[in-house]
Amino acid sequence: MLVSTSLPVPLYKTFDYKVPTGIQLPKIGCRVQVPFGRQTLVGLVIAYTNVEDCQIPDNKLKTITTIIDKTPIVDEKWLKLASWLSNYYHYPLGDVIGVMLPTLIREGKPIHVASPHWRILPEILSSQTKNNTAPPQISARAYKQIEHYKSLCVFGENGIDETQLNKHNLTKAYLQKLADKQIAERFLQTPAEPKQAKIIESPLSLNDEQSLAVTTIVKAQNKTSYQGFLLNGVTGSGKTEVYLQAMQPVLKNNQQVLILVPEIGLTPQTQARFANRFEANILLLHSGLNNRERLAGWQHCRDGQAQIIIGTRSTLLYPFKNLGLIIVDEAHDASYKQQDTLRYHAADVALYRGLQQNIPVILGTATPSLEHIKLVQDGKLTELALSKRAGAAKPPxxxxxxxxxxxxxxxxxxxxxxxxxxxxxxxxxxxxxxxxxxxxxxxxxxxxGYAPILLCHACGWQADCPRCDNHLTVHQSQLNTQQPSYLKCHHCDWQSYIPTSCPTCGSHNLDAIGMxxxxxxxxxxxxxxxxxxxxxxxxxxxxxxxxxxxxxxxxxxxxxxxxxxxxxxxxxxxxxxxxxxxxxxxxxxxxxxxxxxxxxxxxxxxxxxxxxxxxxxxxxxxxxxxxxxxxxxxxxxxxxxxxxxxxxxxxxxxxxERQMLGLPPFAFAGVIRCEAKNHQQTIAVLNEAKSLLPAHHQLTVLGPVDAAMKKKNNRYQSQLLLLSKNRQQLHTVLNTWWLTVKNLPTAKYVRLTLDIDPVVW
The missing domain is CATH 3.40.50.300 (P-loop containing nucleotide triphosphate hydrolases)
Incomplete structure (x- = not known):
């Protein structure tokens, strides 16, 4: 048998390797280290292939260098999710898996890593807690150290996970000072099985609409079957309370709950709301974490340590031991759409993952997208309406x-x-x-910023970005003189000083326009x-x-x-x-x-x-x-x-209006974007791609045209839009045509990307 491996390369294929003689065949879902050209890559075993079925000659087949994992790091459902993402978004499977896995896992680092904890030394803890005073090593005026000492005492000999320090207002700098004085220590500990989640705050009373929503969701949970819900509630209608009460039976059954939020800024507030209600292991996942914290979070999701997971869109791609409910808060938000690499939409993937896991999915919003309203009208989502604000609050x-x-x-x-x-x-x-x-x-x-445009009133000159088709934003502050003044492009991050006179006519009559x-x-x-x-x-x-x-x-x-x-x-x-x-x-x-x-x-x-x-x-x-x-x-x-x-x-x-115009959600779109250093080159490549479309494709083709921002970061962008009234028809054309386009000789010198269900074109 040969091992079929996905590798993080932009090729729409898997790669077969021999297993070293005398070595047991690696299991599907394990990582292996393999030679690829002149380099060595870490790949994931996704299938086995008979030697007779392989089209590569035996003398050209390479052998696995190292089998990294003895047991699979992901299960079959996770691999099926990766395969679906690859097929639906027409993205190489190896790159899809690369997006889904944290950096340290892609680099081949060990999965089962004991997480770092902080605690007061046991001998200090036992002697000092008797009289409730700080150790003599801490100066009476070292208020922060005393505060950290007392906070750390609360966690006892088991200590606190390093990833939870910010939650309890603890900083490594002061903990290290305690460690230097031989009062505290940093140690590695394998997390224990989580305790049964408990309610620590009484649920609020629900109005009729909220009660109906919770009852309907819980019925779907009891059936252990997929059902998609659009929780359509006006702002302040108590959607979060519906989430909290719908979560109770899931946590009681020792299942995990995943809550997606659109912005990092919402995660601490959301965590506080759920922490006040439940005594449970709550995990925060977002782009602000370092690689080690991200690996620890991935591991806790996979092993079931995390009971309530709150994260941004990429959290949806993690493996979960026993997922019981998915909640997508502010489901209309455009930030749920990934705008580079794998261009998935988290709300769509959440519905697919709910179907795959046979669990309910709640899309909560006060302003549902037109796509979600159309899904309700088509009977593919069940609408739960909250038309009144909770309590005595009135609409504005x-x-x-x-x-x-x-x-x-x-x-x-x-x-x-x-x-x-x-x-x-x-x-x-x-x-x-x-x-x-x-x-x-x-x-x-x-x-x-201060103003979107810097203008010369004498000649009309404007401060534009030299690398983009965009004005430079004026950043300055007359209240804070310590804050630097500069011009900045918010698309490519190019910065410049604010000129004292016009570069074109020399006039000093420069003015910041706008606000x-x-x-x-x-x-x-x-x-x-x-x-x-x-x-x-x-x-x-x-x-x-x-x-x-x-x-x-x-x-x-x-x-x-x-x-x-x-x-x-x-x-x-x-x-x-x-x-x-x-x-x-x-x-x-x-x-x-x-x-x-x-x-x-x-x-x-x-x-x-x-x-x-x-x-x-x-x-x-x-x-x-x-x-x-x-x-x-x-x-x-x-x-x-x-x-x-x-x-x-x-x-x-x-x-x-959209129905009359034949626009989404009454049509299904794919946008091919071409990016190059030469504008004419982008148009030429897209015209060549357009000419390769099947003769009777029945698609509406618009373009090629310039992108909304023609030039960005010194590269020109053009696009070709494909529209179809039938989703399957669009994907049938793309299945063969897109690979042909990617293999065009002229495509080697440009960057071509495909965006399925784009939110911007």
Missing amino acids: EFYLVNACNKNTTYIQQANGQAVDSGLTNEVVNAMRKHLQAGEQVLVFINRR GTTRLTENLHALFANPQTTKQTYPIIQIDRDTTRQKGSWQKIYQTINTGEPAILVGTQMIAKGHHFPNVTLVVMPTADRGFLSADFRSPERTAQLIMQVAGRAGRGEKTGKVLIQTLQPDNPLLLELVKNGYQPFAQTLLN
Whole structure:
């Protein structure tokens, strides 16, 4: 027998190897080290092949170098998932498995690694806990060390897993100081079997809609069969409580629960909600982990140590010992779609994995995507509607504010010049009223930095990225002089200093045009936080990638907000998803409706989702919320439909338009993107690919055309769009045509990628 191995190479095939004489055949699912050309690679055994069936001559067959694992590291269902991903997304199986496995596993490192723990030395623990005092080695003024010592004592001789330090506000630096004083130690420990998960906080009482949703989900669990649910609940309707109560029987049966969230920022908050309800092993998985932490998480999922797993989209690809329920929170979010390598959509893969495991899958959202609404209408998803906010909370009231110049509030600068604050008089007055009432105000602007454009008023020059078809964003702060000032491209990360004069005409009349979070924060500071201009000052909290870059910064901001003290929160879509701020009673959106004017056919849907998600942060407590949308088009029919009738009728209007136009979800799409250093080359390759399509393919073919961003990072991008009313018909063509395109001689000098079910084109 030969061993068929998948290798991390961009080839649509597996590779057969001989087994060394006298060595037992490696089991399917084990890793092996094999020669490949001039290098040695780590591959995964996926099948066996008879020598007679192999088309390669015996003298050219190579032999496995090392069998790394004695027992399989993944099971048959996991391999079938990998095969399905490869077939559906037309991506090489070896590269699919490479995406699914953590880095250290791909490198051949041992799987069963004891995890590092920290504990107080047993002899110190036994002697000091009697009188409840810190050891004499710790100075009385070393408050942090004393705090860490007392926190570590709580965990006893078993200690705390190193991956859980942040959760308990423990840092390695102070623990190492305790270790240097021979008070604590870092040791390796194999995790014990987890205890039965317990409820430590009484469940909340449910309204009729919530109760029906929980009952329906639990019935599907009892049948041990797949069923997909769309939990369609308005913001603040208590979707999380439905999750929590649906999880109870799963955890009671010693099964695992997987909860997907769209952003890393949501994971600590989500963890706190579940930790308050259940005494269970809760695992956080996201891109902020290092390789060792990721390997430990992968191992805990596989071995059943993790009972509740909270993670971003890649967590869905992990192996699980006994998965009982999958929850996809904010299922409409575009970040669930992977935009490079294996371009999968986590919500779609979750439904497939639920079918594979015979378990329920819950897609929770307040603003379902049109694709999910269509699945409900087709009977492929069961809708569970939550139309009312939980408890006494009421839905927010929407108001459109005409943002024409005559209504604008101006700020007087030190030089006597008046500048536009970006907010109308009506909005500023409403903000002041809510702040004076002791409430919080959220101002949403989905653009970070100071300003999106730097313009010369003398000749019209603009600061553009030399590597992309994109303007450079101005980053500067007049409030924080320590913060560097620079121009940056948010697509390729190219940076430059801010010129003092125009590079084209030499004029000093340069102006930052437009507004980002930093500029809006400064304008609000002048209106609400400057003691020279206002009697009562309020803190302005900026929330975007720039202010949450440091580890733990988002947690600190979140704690500040949850004090409930009156404040103004200024942020991007980071604050639009899933956060619960009980004292936010006013939401202001100065530019939220501009997405209705985009050329992207999905833009109205995304804009409406964003508006409703941001609006949902208002009035989640006992006080009624209010939403002010500044707009230059108060008579925009789409905006009026959304504000007056809500998201569901708005979405149905868009769905009817899509059906008339033959666009997704009434058609199935694949986009072939070509990237090269020469623009003409990308068009030529795509035209050649187009000419190879079967004569009677019955597909709608658009292009080749330039991508939305023609030039990015010094490479040109063009695309070819394939549309079909039948999914199977599209994949039948792609099964043969795509491999032919990849093997074109001209394709060797460009980068060709295929995106199935694209969210952007």
